[in-house]
Amino acid sequence: MILSAATVCLVPEAKAGPFVFHGDLAGACKECADLGFDAVELFAASGDQVDPSQLRTLLKAQDLRLAAVGTGAGMLLHGHTLCAPGTVARERARDFAKRVIDFGARFAAPAIIGSMQGKAERTQSKETALERLTGSLRELAEYAADRGQKLLFEPLNRYETDLVRTLSEGILLLDSVGCDNLYLLADLFHMNIEEASPERSILDAAGRIGHVHFVDSNRHAAGFGHTALRPIADALISAGYSGYASAEAFPLPDSSAAARKTIESFRQFFPR
Numbered sequence: 001m002i003l004s005a006a007t008v009c010l011v012p013e014a015k016a017g018p019f020v021f022h023g024d025l026a027g028a029c030k031e032c033a034d035l036g037f038d039a040v041e042l043f044a045a046s047g048d049q050v051d052p053s054q055l056r057t058l059l060k061a062q063d064l065r066l067a068a069v070g071t072g073a074g075m076l077l078h079g080h081t082l083c084a085p086g087t088v089a090r091e092r093a094r095d096f097a098k099r100v101i102d103f104g105a106r107f108a109a110p111a112i113i114g115s116m117q118g119k120a121e122r123t124q125s126k127e128t129a130l131e132r133l134t135g136s137l138r139e140l141a142e143y144a145a146d147r148g149q150k151l152l153f154e155p156l157n158r159y160e161t162d163l164v165r166t167l168s169e170g171i172l173l174l175d176s177v178g179c180d181n182l183y184l185l186a187d188l189f190h191m192n193i194e195e196a197s198p199e200r201s202i203l204d205a206a207g208r209i210g211h212v213h214f215v216d217s218n219r220h221a222a223g224f225g226h227t228a229l230r231p232i233a234d235a236l237i238s239a240g241y242s243g244y245a246s247a248e249a250f251p252l253p254d255s256s257a258a259a260r261k262t263i264e265s266f267r268q269f270f271p272r
Contacts, residue, residue, distance in 0.1 A: 002245055002270045003038040003067070006020040006021065007019040010042070018215070021255050039065040040067065041070070042068075048099060067244040069111050071111055071114070072116065074097065082136035083119075101140065110144070112154055113152065130173070138178065150183055152185040154184070168201065168205075171184070171204075183210025185211040186202060202232065213247075221247060223262075224261055
């Protein structure tokens with residue numbers, strides 16, 4: 001079954017970012033519950049920002065789950081990347097991600113590695129950067145596996161990374177890492193830029209996708225752009241995808257409208 005989720009950002013420095021809700025975790029959870037979402041996806045400043053017992057109480061009160069937890073604040077706030085040239089820098093990045101994995105494990109929610117994959121740029125060759133990224137991901141995937149968790153890796157578009165941009169490149173990376181608890185996150189915004197056929201890429205990645213960012217071409221809520229969502233939804237269903245379709249979308253025209261449009265589109269394309 002495909003489940004619905006909406007993103008909640010608790011990082012003030014990311015107030016311009018593509019998250020449906022910002023700041024008010026309790027209010028976001030209540031609105032998500034009222035609209036009929038199954039879960040929330042959390043973007044926090046660290047693995048220690050949110051008190052687990054308080055979050056558990058909040059989720060239980062609203063009959064919600066935690067879909068996933070982001071690690072992007074490691075890059076945004078501290079410049080951490082998993083392909084950094086320096087050994088100490090990579091270790092710090094992995095330590096940050098491990099704390100997020102620990103937090104998510106309390107809720108059976110996988111951590112997402114997106115912007116922390118980093119870039120090769122001019123500091124190293126792409127091949128060297130990928131080798132370093134592969135080693136870091138292997139350590140993190142094994143760490144997550146020890147806690148009974150999946151780890152999610154998100155290919156990004158060309159404006160955000162020069163490493164892994166498509167699902168097919170993501171599969172090659174997963175194969176190099178060699179950990180069966182490492183899955184891809186298919187973000188429809190990035191795919192709109194990089195994939196020749198998002199639906200074909202999804203079918204080719206059947207069994208390797210562990211999470212979906214359900215968002216439109218302009219990174220607005222699904223249905224507020226020009227992405228052909230029906231063939232993508234059909235491809236996910238045909239591929240046997242069973243996980244979350246989570247709205248990592250701008251809160252435009254506002255959070256409530258973005259959330260409402262997301263759940264409307266979700267019900268249209270993923271009927272129960």
